[in-house]
Amino acid sequence: MTHSTVNIMRTAIILSFACLCFSASFSAIQYLPTVQGQTQAVTSQPSIEELNVQMAQISSSDKPEDIATLAYIWGFPLVTMERQFNYVTSPNVPPMPGRGPANSPSCVSALVNASFTDVVTPNSDTLYCLVQFDLNREPVVVVVPPISDRYYSFEFLDAYTNDYAYLGQRASGGSGGTYLIAGPEWNGQVPEGMTKIWTPTNLAWLITRTVVKSPADVPNVVAIQDKIIVKPLSLFQGNATTSSQSTATQTNASKEIPIGPQPTLIAPTGIKIFDEISGAMVGNPLNPPDTTLVTKLATIGIGPGKAPSTEANDTIKAALQTGITEGQKMIDARVAVFGTVVNGWLTNAQAGFYGSDYLFRAAVTQFGLGANIGQEAFYPSTFTDSLGKPLSGNSSYLIHFEPGQTPPVDGFWSISMYNDKNIFVDNPINRYSIGQYTEGLKNNTDGSLDIYVQHASPGADKESNWLPTPEGSFNMVLRTYLPQPQILNGTWQLPLVQKVG
Numbered sequence: 416m417t418h419s420t421v422n423i424m425r426t427a428i429i430l431s432f433a434c435l436c437f438s439a440s441f442s443a444i445q446y447l448p449t450v451q452g453q454t455q456a457v458t459s460q461p462s463i464e465e466l467n468v469q470m471a472q473i474s475s476s477d478k479p480e481d482i483a484t485l486a487y488i489w490g491f492p493l494v495t496m497e498r499q500f501n502y503v504t505s506p507n508v509p510p511m512p513g514r515g516p517a518n519s520p521s522c523v524s525a526l527v528n529a530s531f532t533d534v535v536t537p538n539s540d541t542l543y544c545l546v547q548f549d550l551n552r553e554p555v556v557v558v559v560p561p562i563s564d565r566y567y568s569f570e571f572l573d574a575y576t577n578d579y580a581y582l583g584q585r586a587s588g589g590s591g592g593t594y595l596i597a598g599p600e601w602n603g604q605v606p607e608g609m610t611k612i613w614t615p616t617n618l619a620w621l622i623t624r625t626v627v628k629s630p631a632d633v634p635n636v637v638a639i640q641d642k643i644i645v646k647p648l649s650l651f652q653g654n655a656t657t658s659s660q661s662t663a664t665q666t667n668a669s670k671e672i673p674i675g676p677q678p679t680l681i682a683p684t685g686i687k688i689f690d691e692i693s694g695a696m697v698g699n700p701l702n703p704p705d706t707t708l709v710t711k712l713a714t715i716g717i718g719p720g721k722a723p724s725t726e727a728n729d730t731i732k733a734a735l736q737t738g739i740t741e742g743q744k745m746i747d748a749r750v751a752v753f754g755t756v757v758n759g760w761l762t763n764a765q766a767g768f769y770g771s772d773y774l775f776r777a778a779v780t781q782f783g784l785g786a787n788i789g790q791e792a793f794y795p796s797t798f799t800d801s802l803g804k805p806l807s808g809n810s811s812y813l814i815h816f817e818p819g820q821t822p823p824v825d826g827f828w829s830i831s832m833y834n835d836k837n838i839f840v841d842n843p844i845n846r847y848s849i850g851q852y853t854e855g856l857k858n859n860t861d862g863s864l865d866i867y868v869q870h871a872s873p874g875a876d877k878e879s880n881w882l883p884t885p886e887g888s889f890n891m892v893l894r895t896y897l898p899q900p901q902i903l904n905g906t907w908q909l910p911l912v913q914k915v916g
Contacts, residue, residue, distance in 0.1 A: 483738020764789030826896030
């Protein structure tokens with residue numbers, strides 16, 4: 416395998432996780448192409464096993480620089496979530512879907528097309544609602560309307576990016592319900608008719624996804640979104656005078672525009688990042704609990720409400736800066752090796768459940784904030800054909816599914832097309848993905864399915880199955896929602912991308 420092929424695969428691993436982030440969150444800013452270029456320049460990286468050994472060494476070390484490295488890696492997701500909350504709830508940030516006051520939903524009401532360039536690897540299959548939870552004062556009520564005719568999910572992430580709860584087709588069925596999202600220290604009486612969802616941290620994030628079956632189906636999904644209710648408990652019960660609805664907005668009202676949540680801004684913050692991590696620990700108990708870690712962090716001045724950048728001595732300050740440098744190197748290295756290549760597609764189904772694997776958690780945060788667990792959604796991606804050659808619009812390709820071998824899912828599947836800037840491709844039929852809900856998709860007479868991946872039309876009789884490419888390089892993401900076990904355990908084989916012309 417050539418170095419160029421290896422580097423293409425590493426880039427694809429990054430982008431396969433990035434699609435999770437940017438199709439979910441409209442708060443971030445494009446930074447991935449720069450990272451992509453940096454990744455392609457890399458010719459060697461430590462293995463997962465070597466990185467795990469390194470993590471074990473720094474976790475058991477009492478050296479200040481090792482503790483600082485551990486603190487940076489551990490706190491990377493926490494400070495990212497805190498920055499995202501502050502940014503998207505700030506009234507000084509230009510409005511767009513995904514932004515707005517805490518404890519209220521902000522929904523995307525239209526499918527994106529090739530004119531949409533705000534985020535990379537967008538999604539043309541689902542519409543989203545996003546909620547930033549602040550549970551410090553009181554719980555928040557979430558009302559899910561009955562949704563029985565389509566895939567949908569409500570993904571809840573805590574301040575450490577753990578997927579701690581789900582509602583939806585898989586997790587709760589289609590009958591809907593009223594849920595009380597309660598913080599870690601709330602011990603009040605759950606009102607009748609509500610189901611409590613215990614939240615490990617007071618800062619949390621909700622991402623809802625609802626499938627759109629066709630362009631004409633968009634109004635139906637918007638109508639579903641309009642029935643979603645998210646309100647602080649007191650406001651839901653009609654006691655607006657004590658509501659926390661506007662607490663976060665008022666907190667941010669007098670501030671300048673907060674720093675954005677993009678991970679590339681974390682390391683350049685310098686040792687003040689440990690002040691931010693310490694501040695974010697307030698109200699957000701460690702998940703998972705780790706008393707040994709808390710004790711270690713305290714030895715270098717990191718803890719709830721602390722400010723080590725000003726309180727620590729010069730020796731500790733130097734160790735903190737070393738921790739940033741070494742921690743970021745380890746996160747970058749882990750990103751480059753957390754995918755498995757199967758038939759040219761890069762896969763990873765382990766996101767969302769991290770336990771004490773702090774390095775993997777940070778790596779997913781860096782390039783896939785908002786990642787679903789594999790049981791909910793699985794997103795293989797490819798930059799190469801079946802022979803390992805880079806995909807190019809100068810060639811034609813065929814994706815062939817044998818009879819009964821389309822992706823086995825309980826939700827739906829699709830294949831999305833992206834150009835070298837990882838955005839949709841303008842094309843004469845305005846098609847940006849193809850899959851289960853593509854109108855007019857035709858099986859062959861034997862029940863098999865062919866998808867024609869090429870720049871020019873394959874002919875009028877085949878356009879129903881055409882996924883248009885750009886003229887230059889491109890990549891694809893296969894989205895599978897509610898994948899069946901055979902996808903996750905590898906017994907179902909991903910299709911080859913065969914060059915045919």
